Amino acid sequence: MFSSYGSLCDDFYVDMHVNTELDLPTQRDTILAFFERIGKQFPTMGNFYRRDNGDFCLEEDLHGQKHRWVTLEVDRICSGCANPVDVEDAYSLHRLVLDLSEYMLGVSRLDIDSLDVIFVMDFDYRGNHDEVIAEALFASTAFAGLLDVPGARPIGFAPTVAIALDEDCRTQVRVSVESRTSVYEVRNKKYKEAEPISLYFAVRRYPKPDEKFDAIGSFDAQCVIAQRIMDEKIVPNFVGPLTNAIAQRR
Numbered sequence: 001m002f003s004s005y006g007s008l009c010d011d012f013y014v015d016m017h018v019n020t021e022l023d024l025p026t027q028r029d030t031i032l033a034f035f036e037r038i039g040k041q042f043p044t045m046g047n048f049y050r051r052d053n054g055d056f057c058l059e060e061d062l063h064g065q066k067h068r069w070v071t072l073e074v075d076r077i078c079s080g081c082a083n084p085v086d087v088e089d090a091y092s093l094h095r096l097v098l099d100l101s102e103y104m105l106g107v108s109r110l111d112i113d114s115l116d117v118i119f120v121m122d123f124d125y126r127g128n129h130d131e132v133i134a135e136a137l138f139a140s141t142a143f144a145g146l147l148d149v150p151g152a153r154p155i156g157f158a159p160t161v162a163i164a165l166d167e168d169c170r171t172q173v174r175v176s177v178e179s180r181t182s183v184y185e186v187r188n189k190k191y192k193e194a195e196p197i198s199l200y201f202a203v204r205r206y207p208k209p210d211e212k213f214d215a216i217g218s219f220d221a222q223c224v225i226a227q228r229i230m231d232e233k234i235v236p237n238f239v240g241p242l243t244n245a246i247a248q249r250r
Helices: 026-043 087-104 128-137 140-149 183-190 215-248
Strands: 012-020 047-050 055-059 067-072 074-083 112-125 161-162 171-178 195-205
Touching: 012 087, 026 055, 026 087, 047 112, 074 161, 087 215, 112 215, 128 183, 128 195, 128 215, 161 215, 171 215, 195 215
Parallel strands: none
Antiparallel strands: 012 074, 012 112, 047 055, 055 067, 067 074, 112 195, 161 171, 171 195
């Protein structure tokens, strides 16, 4: 395993999403008790607020690049860590959230629709993101042939691929690469300050209806899958080509 995925990109995130069947509780005492318990484990997470859309959020103040947060949406619990020292540094927050959500928010195994482990890598680049993605990931594919058309310029190269890892399709992997370049920028060749090309890699698991779902056990297993595929497939086949294409333009 790579010692630090963050060394391969400009920003690195390890996120977790718990997607629920029922709406999460919104009672004042329940919400405050849940976040206070997280704050005891992670004392630097002391910034609590409610967003305009009703989501509740607890996060660290932005000091440097490292940053943790937990949010409660209508039917989803999200936790994340930006630029962790290593992946285990982020996993400790996610395991705590899973542990607390069962007995403090009432999220039982019946209530979990799916569990996501997500790695996000940002690559800063000022220029046509779609051009970089096309060169890095599509150069030897049939899609690259479209760029042979006279006057052709990439404006919509943002691939998303999902695969199942088991026969019942309950463990899934999704890879997507997101461009933030607008057509206006390409047309006028005027690009904003360096914006990131984002690579999202997620391992999702759906509970089996005939088995008791162990959320923490599933999370640990999904992390093993995520790190193995990151090392064997994502880093050499996605990260390497993207960073090389960006480096050639600087």
